[in-house]
Amino acid sequence: xxxxxxxxxxxxxxxxxxxNLLTFALFFVVNTPDDMARLQLGxxxxxxxxxxxxxxxxxxxxxxxxxxxxxxxxxxxxTIFFQHSATMFVFEFxxxxxxxxxxxxxxxxxxxxxxxxxxxxxxxxxxxxxxxxLMVFFRSTYLDLWGVVLCVVLMSISGLFYIIAGQFFIAxxxxxxxxxxxxxxxxxxxxxxxxxxIGVVAGIGSGSRWYRTIFLEEIGKxxxxxxxxxxxxxxxxxxxxxxxxxxxxILTGAVVVLPxxxxxxxxxxxxxxxxxxxxxxxxxxxxQDFAVVRAMVFLGSFLYIVGxxxxxxxxxxxxxxxxxx
Amino acid sequence: MSVMPVILWTxxxxxxxxxxxxxLVWLIRRQEHLRAPWRAVAQRPMAMGAALVLSVxxxxxxxxxxxxxxxxxxxPADRPHYSVEVLSVFDKLVGDLRTRQExxxxxxxxxxxxxxxxxxxxxxxxxxxxRLKFGGAHLQTEAERIPDxxxxxxxxxVQGLAxxxxxxxxxxxxxxxxxxxxxxxxxxxWRAGRLDWPARTVVLIVSVLLMLGGxxxxxxxxxHVFGTDKVGQDVLYISLxxxxxxxxxxxxxxxxxxPLAIGFGIAAGYFRGWVDDVIQYVYTVLNSIxxxxxxxxxxxxxxxxxxSNPDLFDTAAARxxxxxxxxxxxxxxxxxxGLARLLRGExxxxxxxxxxxxxxxxxxxxxxxxxxxxxxxxxHLVLIAIVLDFSGLVLAEAVLSYVGVGVDPSMHSWGNxxxxxxxxxxxxxxxxxxxxxxxxxxxxxxxxxxxFADGVRDAFDPRQGGRR
Numbered sequence: 001x002x003x004x005x006x007x008x009x010x011x012x013x014x015x016x017x018x019x020n021l022l023t024f025a026l027f028f029v030v031n032t033p034d035d036m037a038r039l040q041l042g043x044x045x046x047x048x049x050x051x052x053x054x055x056x057x058x059x060x061x062x063x064x065x066x067x068x069x070x071x072x073x074x075x076x077x078x079t080i081f082f083q084h085s086a087t088m089f090v091f092e093f094x095x096x097x098x099x100x101x102x103x104x105x106x107x108x109x110x111x112x113x114x115x116x117x118x119x120x121x122x123x124x125x126x127x128x129x130x131x132x133x134l135m136v137f138f139r140s141t142y143l144d145l146w147g148v149v150l151c152v153v154l155m156s157i158s159g160l161f162y163i164i165a166g167q168f169f170i171a172x173x174x175x176x177x178x179x180x181x182x183x184x185x186x187x188x189x190x191x192x193x194x195x196x197x198i199g200v201v202a203g204i205g206s207g208s209r210w211y212r213t214i215f216l217e218e219i220g221k222x223x224x225x226x227x228x229x230x231x232x233x234x235x236x237x238x239x240x241x242x243x244x245x246x247x248x249x250i251l252t253g254a255v256v257v258l259p260x261x262x263x264x265x266x267x268x269x270x271x272x273x274x275x276x277x278x279x280x281x282x283x284x285x286x287x288q289d290f291a292v293v294r295a296m297v298f299l300g301s302f303l304y305i306v307g308x309x310x311x312x313x314x315x316x317x318x319x320x321x322x323x324x325x
Numbered sequence: 326m327s328v329m330p331v332i333l334w335t336x337x338x339x340x341x342x343x344x345x346x347x348x349l350v351w352l353i354r355r356q357e358h359l360r361a362p363w364r365a366v367a368q369r370p371m372a373m374g375a376a377l378v379l380s381v382x383x384x385x386x387x388x389x390x391x392x393x394x395x396x397x398x399x400x401p402a403d404r405p406h407y408s409v410e411v412l413s414v415f416d417k418l419v420g421d422l423r424t425r426q427e428x429x430x431x432x433x434x435x436x437x438x439x440x441x442x443x444x445x446x447x448x449x450x451x452x453x454x455x456r457l458k459f460g461g462a463h464l465q466t467e468a469e470r471i472p473d474x475x476x477x478x479x480x481x482x483v484q485g486l487a488x489x490x491x492x493x494x495x496x497x498x499x500x501x502x503x504x505x506x507x508x509x510x511x512x513x514x515w516r517a518g519r520l521d522w523p524a525r526t527v528v529l530i531v532s533v534l535l536m537l538g539g540x541x542x543x544x545x546x547x548x549h550v551f552g553t554d555k556v557g558q559d560v561l562y563i564s565l566x567x568x569x570x571x572x573x574x575x576x577x578x579x580x581x582x583x584p585l586a587i588g589f590g591i592a593a594g595y596f597r598g599w600v601d602d603v604i605q606y607v608y609t610v611l612n613s614i615x616x617x618x619x620x621x622x623x624x625x626x627x628x629x630x631x632x633s634n635p636d637l638f639d640t641a642a643a644r645x646x647x648x649x650x651x652x653x654x655x656x657x658x659x660x661x662x663g664l665a666r667l668l669r670g671e672x673x674x675x676x677x678x679x680x681x682x683x684x685x686x687x688x689x690x691x692x693x694x695x696x697x698x699x700x701x702x703x704x705h706l707v708l709i710a711i712v713l714d715f716s717g718l719v720l721a722e723a724v725l726s727y728v729g730v731g732v733d734p735s736m737h738s739w740g741n742x743x744x745x746x747x748x749x750x751x752x753x754x755x756x757x758x759x760x761x762x763x764x765x766x767x768x769x770x771x772x773x774x775x776x777f778a779d780g781v782r783d784a785f786d787p788r789q790g791g792r793r
Binding site: 015018159296 | 611619728
């Protein structure tokens with residue numbers, strides 16, 4: 001087991017290097033620092049001096065990969081690649097355009113992101129499984145048919161609509177909850193309820209339909225027939241046997257997104273003014289702050305790979321037939 | 326009036342796509358085993374209804390893809406100058422819907438602006454709701470408005486009903502003739518739902534669409550059916566123009582995805598070994614980067630390119646079009662991994678089957694084995710992926726435009742409509758119609774696409790046989 005995890009971790013390194021090279025290529029080779037400077041300073045009437053100054057300020061004035069003017073190891077280290085891309089492996093992200101340390105920002109913003117994303121994830125999972133089980137229990141009746149149709153309808157509504165409609169009706173018209181904002185501690189609870197509620201509702205359509213197919217696949221298997229033949233009631237079959245076995249694909253599918261919860265949700269956070277990583281990313285994209293976008297790309301891929309490893313581990317834990325070697 | 330046709334990149338690709346779909350349909354019609362699942366799709370009322378609604382969207386989008394530039398009236402005939410404004414056949418068809426511009430917001434079907442203004446009347450300044458220039462301009466007083474709207478709606482309904490009755494009569498006569506029944510017998514069979522296609526649903530949906538269309542035509546001639554936006558443009562027009570953008574993103578992105586997913590997926594599964602390792606590595610790397618961020622990064626880069634090469638594009642429409650195409654390319658490059666993984670797994674299974682082994686033992690070339698034995702057996706997966714992805718892509722456009730990395734701000738799209746109007750709900754009085762129209766149009770398209778996709782998946786996926 002330990003050897004397996006170690007090997008997977010080693011296997012993750014080339015992938016992270018790939019991500020790093022790709023972002024480096026996107027941000028520095030295809031799109032040169034001169035272009036970035038021009039974009040930041042305004043495309044027209046920009047002097048070469050201003051561009052040069054901007055590049056020096058941001059440390060982008062060095063050669064990309066090889067500094068022929070330097071000597072010794074500085075030939076490799078005194079370059080954009082080494083100072084801006086390679087350092088991400090030790091989670092050193094440098095500074096954003098606003099001058100703040102990106103690493104610090106990430107650490108302080110993870111909390112608010114998790115405060116929204118984790119409840120949405122857990123409550124959403126429970127709600128979706130409940131609905132899916134209900135539909136499976138009433139399968140091939142009109143209740144099930146209309147349940148599926150309702151799911152498709154809910155799926156077809158844009159996520160933005162849930163947020164905008166929720167904010168407008170619940171917060172603005174009926175004044176039940178604050179429209180947006182965030183605070184720590186118990187006091188902050190009232191800010192969290194609305195985004196969590198909307199997040200859960202927005203996910204019901206696709207979630208319950210997906211879980212329903214999983215349970216239906218499970219229900220066609222031999223052990224279910226055996227359980228029924230033993231004379232077990234339908235409720236018992238469903239909750240004792242089908243639920244337990246159906247949970248394996250559901251849980252392992254959920255594990256992969258677990259680390260990504262740290263990243264928060266771009267849209268929700270920006271609409272509700274939550275100072276999390278999602279709104280940080282969206283602000284960076286809108287302000288074209290390439291350093292922050294680069295850092296978030298790296299962080300996201302790192303968390304995704306952690307999720308993949310966790311998935312493998314949870315497979316073997318949930319289903320003893322799966323052996324890790 | 327002479328015009329200069331303009332073929333934007335996405336226009337060319339859309340019509341190329343249309344041509345290939347038509348060729349595919351022609352090929353499928355000749356092969357019974359390929360026709361069978363499509364016949365199953367055609368027998369599902371839900372799928373057929375959805376397909377009809379989709380076809381309305383598609384026709385609108387196609388009409389909106391035939392672009393041209395009008396000749397300026399005072400330019401010499403031998404060396405004509407053309408307007409920089411790129412119009413489409415659709416613009417021509419909707420007539421003055423495009424040009425009937427008000428001053429600012431007005432509510433749906435209103436005859437006055439949404440807020441009071443100071444107006445000069447008989448030398449005195451009064452504060453009142455100013456009349457609209459075009460919306461309800463034929464009315465004298467506010468009291469006439471509701472009866473007029475009711476009359477116009479009713480006229481439209483009756484006209485739509487008349488057309489659909491006429492069509493239904495023709496259909497009944499034709500079908501009865503084809504199946505050697507009397508028209509009466511056919512009608513009885515139709516009512517009882519005993520035909521081999523969901524004729525009741527089709528007739529119902531077509532007449533509802535025709536009646537809605539009739540109402541819309543009658544009302545839009547004199548009112549702004551969905552109101553006007555901040556600069557006074559008709560929201561109905563903007564929403565209809567956005568259809569093309571949604572369709573382009575939903576289809577062209579898949580066009581980019583397919584070659585990548587099919588090529589890499591099958592190669593990885595069929596050849597295994599180092600090919601498999603390399604391809605798996607590439608798609609794990611791509612997959613591990615959060616999609617929105619990769620798209621954002623690439624779009625920012627395209628933006629820089631467009632801004633630093635302004636000479637390449639002669640019109641604003643061409644510039645917006647390149648950005649749309651780039652968005653499709655980028656979304657395609659980031660989203661092929663899921664399908665590739667599925668195809669890889671499936672080809673891994675297929676390559677061990679007896680007939681593939683036999684083909685290999687006979688010395689059949691790899692290309693031929695893949696073409697004859699592997700790909701045809703994966704085709705249903707590809708098709709299901711195309712129809713399932715479509716709705717997701719349409720929804721993604723709205724989110725990306727909100728983030729600011731979507732289509733060009735000058736291009737009509739539902740995402741831009743939502744993005745531009747999200748602060749309008751905070752106004753007093755509330756301006757809800759632009760948001761409402763964008764969401765309603767998007768919802769209709771996505772719901773129709775989802776229902777159709779369900780029908781296709783049920784008919785093509787052998788695993789789902791019999792289950793909904």
